[in-house]
Amino acid sequence: MGMTITEKILAAHAGKESVQPGELVNVRVDLALGNDITAPVAIREFEKIGVDRVYDRDRVVLVPDHFVPNKDIKSAEQAKSMREFARKHCLTNYFEVGRMGIEHCLLPEQGLVGPGDLVIGADSHTCTYGGLGAFSTGVGSTDLAAAMALGETWLKVPESIKFIYHGEMPEWVTGKDLILYTIGKIGVDGALYMAMEFTGPAVEKMSVDGRLTMANMAVEAGAKNGIAAPDQITRAYVEGRAKRPYTFYSSDPDALYAQIHEFDVSKMEPAVAMPHLPENVKPVSQVAGVTIDQAVIGSCTNGRMDDLREAARVLKGHKVNGNVRLLIIPGTQEIYRQAMREGLFEIFLDSGAAISTPTCGPCLGGHMGILAKGERSIATTNRNFVGRMGHPGSEVYLSSPSVAAASAILGRIGAPWEVK
Amino acid sequence: MELKGATWKFGNDVDTDAIIPARYLNTSDPRELAAHCMEDADPQFPQKVKAGDIIVAGKNFGCGSSREHAPIAIKEAGVSCVIAKTFARIFYRNAFNIGLPIFESPEAAEAIAEGDQVAVDVEAGIIRNITRNEEYRATQVPPFMQRIIAAGGLINYVSERMKGNGRV
Ligand code: SF4
Numbered sequence: 001m002g003m004t005i006t007e008k009i010l011a012a013h014a015g016k017e018s019v020q021p022g023e024l025v026n027v028r029v030d031l032a033l034g035n036d037i038t039a040p041v042a043i044r045e046f047e048k049i050g051v052d053r054v055y056d057r058d059r060v061v062l063v064p065d066h067f068v069p070n071k072d073i074k075s076a077e078q079a080k081s082m083r084e085f086a087r088k089h090c091l092t093n094y095f096e097v098g099r100m101g102i103e104h105c106l107l108p109e110q111g112l113v114g115p116g117d118l119v120i121g122a123d124s125h126t127c128t129y130g131g132l133g134a135f136s137t138g139v140g141s142t143d144l145a146a147a148m149a150l151g152e153t154w155l156k157v158p159e160s161i162k163f164i165y166h167g168e169m170p171e172w173v174t175g176k177d178l179i180l181y182t183i184g185k186i187g188v189d190g191a192l193y194m195a196m197e198f199t200g201p202a203v204e205k206m207s208v209d210g211r212l213t214m215a216n217m218a219v220e221a222g223a224k225n226g227i228a229a230p231d232q233i234t235r236a237y238v239e240g241r242a243k244r245p246y247t248f249y250s251s252d253p254d255a256l257y258a259q260i261h262e263f264d265v266s267k268m269e270p271a272v273a274m275p276h277l278p279e280n281v282k283p284v285s286q287v288a289g290v291t292i293d294q295a296v297i298g299s300c301t302n303g304r305m306d307d308l309r310e311a312a313r314v315l316k317g318h319k320v321n322g323n324v325r326l327l328i329i330p331g332t333q334e335i336y337r338q339a340m341r342e343g344l345f346e347i348f349l350d351s352g353a354a355i356s357t358p359t360c361g362p363c364l365g366g367h368m369g370i371l372a373k374g375e376r377s378i379a380t381t382n383r384n385f386v387g388r389m390g391h392p393g394s395e396v397y398l399s400s401p402s403v404a405a406a407s408a409i410l411g412r413i414g415a416p417w418e419v420k
Numbered sequence: 421m422e423l424k425g426a427t428w429k430f431g432n433d434v435d436t437d438a439i440i441p442a443r444y445l446n447t448s449d450p451r452e453l454a455a456h457c458m459e460d461a462d463p464q465f466p467q468k469v470k471a472g473d474i475i476v477a478g479k480n481f482g483c484g485s486s487r488e489h490a491p492i493a494i495k496e497a498g499v500s501c502v503i504a505k506t507f508a509r510i511f512y513r514n515a516f517n518i519g520l521p522i523f524e525s526p527e528a529a530e531a532i533a534e535g536d537q538v539a540v541d542v543e544a545g546i547i548r549n550i551t552r553n554e555e556y557r558a559t560q561v562p563p564f565m566q567r568i569i570a571a572g573g574l575i576n577y578v579s580e581r582m583k584g585n586g587r588v
Contacts, residue, residue, distance in 0.1 A: 024564050041448045041488055049579045067446060074446035124486040124510055140488040140514035146578045154564065188433055189480035193509050222480060224509055277433060364442040364485070383484060385437040387460045392441075 002252025004160040005229055006195040009135040009249055013118040021159040021258075029059070030244070031112060032147040033121030035103055036064040038140070040078045042122055043085045045145035054089050055151030061093040061112060062086050063103040066360045071367035101332025101358045104128040104300035108212060109332055111241030115230040115248050120144065120153055124219045125300050125382065131212035132238065133230030133248065138219060158224045159258035160195040160251075161186075165202035167266030172416050174310070175210030176302060176380070176400040178202065179217045180271035181263065184281030192222035194258060197251065202265045203228055208237040209306035216301045217382050220278040270415060272378075273398035276386045284403055284415045291323070294377035295408035296389075297401050298329025298356070299363040302380035305335055307401040312344040314405035314416045315351040321411030326353040327369045329361060353408070365389045371396075378407045421542040423500040423521065425472035429534040430461055432478035436511070439482065439490040453489050454496035471498035474540070476532045478504065482511025488518060495520040501540055503547060503558070505529040516565055517574040523547060528556035 003011065003018060011019045013027040034042050039062050046054075054060045062082050067075035086094035093112060100106065104125050107113045115133035119126060124138035139153070147153045165178055183190070196218045203211065211228045218226025229250040230238075238246060272287045274280040297303075297311050308330060320326045328348050330336040336358060339345060348355055362369030363381040371377055371390030377397070379389065384396035399407070402416040409419050438461040440453055447453070458465040458475075475494065481504035482490060491514050494502065501521040515522045521542055528547045532538060537550040545558035561569075571577035 024562060037442075037445050038486060038488070044448070045575050048575050049582065051582060066442075072446060078446060078448070122486055122488075124484065126486075138486040138510050140486050140491075140510060140517060142488060142517035142574050143513060146574050149578060149582065156562075188483060189506065189508070192480065192506060219510075222483060222508055365437075366442055366445075383435075383437070385435045385484060387441050388437050392460045 001256065002254035004197060004251045004255040005227055005249045006135055006160055006225060007157060009116055009118055010155065010157055019157045021157050023157045024154055025157060026152055026154050027118055029120055029147050029151055029153055030117040031059050031061055031119040032144055033061045033103060033119065033123065033126060034144050035066055035123055036068060036079045036082055037066045038122035038144065039082045041141035042144040042148065043081060045142050046148050049149050051149045054148045057090050058092045060091055060148050061107065062091060063095050063100055063106060064097065065100060065102050066364065067366050068097050068359060069357065099333060102300045102303055102360055104216065105303050105331030105335065108132055109334055111238065111243045114238050114242045114244060114246030115234055116246050120147055125216050127218045127225050128212050128216040128300060130215035130218065130225050130227035131208060132234055133228060135225055135227065137225045158193055158195045160197050161191055161259045162197050162199060162257045164262045165200035165265050166262060167202060167264045169202055169265050170268060172270050172402050173265060173268050174400045175206055175213040177268060177271040178265060179214040180273055180281045180398065181268065183217065183221045183278050185261065186221055188220060188277055188279045189222040194223055196221065196223045196226040198226065198228040204231065207306055208233060209304040213301055220382055270400050270403045272403065272413060273384055275384050275395040275397065278384060278398060287413045288415065290413040291411060292378050292407055292413060293324065293375040294369060294371065295324060295326045295404045296362050296369060296377055296379040296381065297404050298331065299381040301382045302401050303329060303331030305338055307380065308339045308344050311401040311405040312347045314402050314419055316347050318351055318409045318419060320352040320408045323411050324408050326408040327356060327362065328353050329356045330358055332358050362389050378404050378413055380404050422539055423542060424539040425474045425500050427474045427476045427532055427534060427536050427538050430475065430477040433480045433483055434461060434477050435484035436482060436487050436490045437484055440487065440493045445487065445489055448489060450492050450496035453493035457493040457497040466497065469497050469499060472500045473498065474538050475499055475502045476529055478529060479506045481507050483508035486510045488514045491515045491518050491520045503528050516568055519573045523558035525556050525558040531556060
């Protein structure tokens with residue numbers, strides 16, 4: 001019997017010939033990740049274990065990104081505890097403010113994750129790296145603490161769901177729209193405990209940035225991981241970046257899937273997820289008219305170069321509506337520099353947008369763009385739960401960067417082709 | 421071990437932002453977190469909940485973020501266990517790892533009404549509704565996870581394992 005790409009990576013890291021869905025395996029961890037919210041708790045637990053060092057100082061990665069630059073005294077204390085731990089254990093991969101980025105934009109960019117890797121992170125969007133053909137999944141702080149000590153973790157081999165995206169992507173339709181429609185179809189627990197495998201001609205033509213966006217939101221359907229088989233596009237991305245050797249895996253033709261879903265992307269238009277669940281998805285034309293107070297372009301979902309270029313294409317020569325604040329948050333320092341080099345900042349500033357240093361900031365209602373009661377934001381982020389971006393009485397609509405940029409100009413949710 | 425208490429009912433897809441909003445995540449002090457437990461789902465919950473009470477919810481409880489602060493807040497608020505139709509996977513792992521008992525039982529999640537007195541036999545996975553005189557079964561916990569529980573959580577389990585390896 002053939003295996004899926006997810007099963008192959010798990011088998012390789014468990015030291016086994018093959019694995020089957022439902023089986024519990026002990027796996028070697030190529031990288032263990034924490035951030036300024038989850039790492040302080042993991043450090044506390046790690047210290048209880050009683051070991052004097054982490055399993056590999058090159059493979060424990062700590063990134064302050066959620067509440068930094070420190071938003072208040074308590075956040076400063078948390079960031080400090082993480083920094084001190086990184087120094088004490090001489091961690092190679094601690095990224096200070098000014099050299100950091102949103103963790104899931106940063107790790108692929110820095111070549112710390114590659115195809116065929118097995119990565120766990122105390123952050124639910126660790127599943128992002130599936131866009132490179134890695135198995136990666138989110139865990140809690142205690143699991144991270146155990147992995148930091150052992151270099152191993154236990155996982156249940158998930159069943160896989162195959163998603164096939166046929167057809168040519170129309171203008172303005174992106175990986176974000178594909179994943180939103182997918183979640184809209186299967187629901188926020190449609191892939192609970194399972195692997196989502198993204199395949200088909202539309203994915204094969206997609207950039208790595210787009211694939212990372214799709215895998216990023218697998219957790220929004222309850223999945224353990226999202227994954228796309230690596231190919232020449234992946235190779236071009238990882239070559240010259242990868243810090244370790246990588247392995248290309250792909251699913252066997254006779255691999256077993258719990259479900260198969262097919263989509264024709266050629267008839268899609270950009271999508272919007274309505275409050276308060278990522279599954280409340282509608283085509284943008286059905287939402288047009290909803291007024292907004294804020295638009296956020298950034299996050300681990302859509303804070304990469306493709307995203308900023310798409311936003312700039314819409315914003316060029318236009319002004320942000322007088323009733324709207326547009327916040328643009330490049331995902332990493334490198335993305336920040338590249339966007340500046342390409343002249344995107346000029347376009348953003350001319351339009352009346354605010355550009356922030358890389359941070360999660362408003363995505364999780366942390367800082368840098370919190371909503372007041374009754375306010376409404378369109379955002380390229382991944383979650384629109386009650387209170388996600390601020391007051392429990394505020395609302396978040398999820399979309400691609402082009403729709404967020406168009407909406408900022410229009411003062412209401414709208415499509416990029418409405419901007420004249 | 422038996423857990424006994426009055427129940428509080430919640431709906432489907434209760435997310436981690438509802439359990440503990442990010443605006444309180446600048447601390448990991450369990451008591452501070454407990455003071456805001458379930459606040460965005462029911463603002464009065466932290467005041468109303470009593471030691472031993474049980475949360476009963478629908479499908480996909482704990483979806484969203486990986487924050488362990490969520491099960492910690494629930495545990496520290498005095499909640500003795502959570503019963504739901506299904507749990508989101510990271511929340512499921514986290515609850516075991518920090519020692520918050522959770523039970524998957526679609527039947528119990530349907531039948532129990534808010535305020536019912538419920539007793540749970542932890543080892544047997546049997547949920548008894550004292551108010552309605554009914555009994556429901558919870559899904560069996562895999563043996564490996566039972567070993568984590570028996571060791572008193574993941575950290576103790578790992579610590580014991582590493583002593584065996586001579587690394588502690
Ligand atoms: S950008 Fe948002 S979703 Fe991504 S890691 Fe940061 S807080 Fe989480």
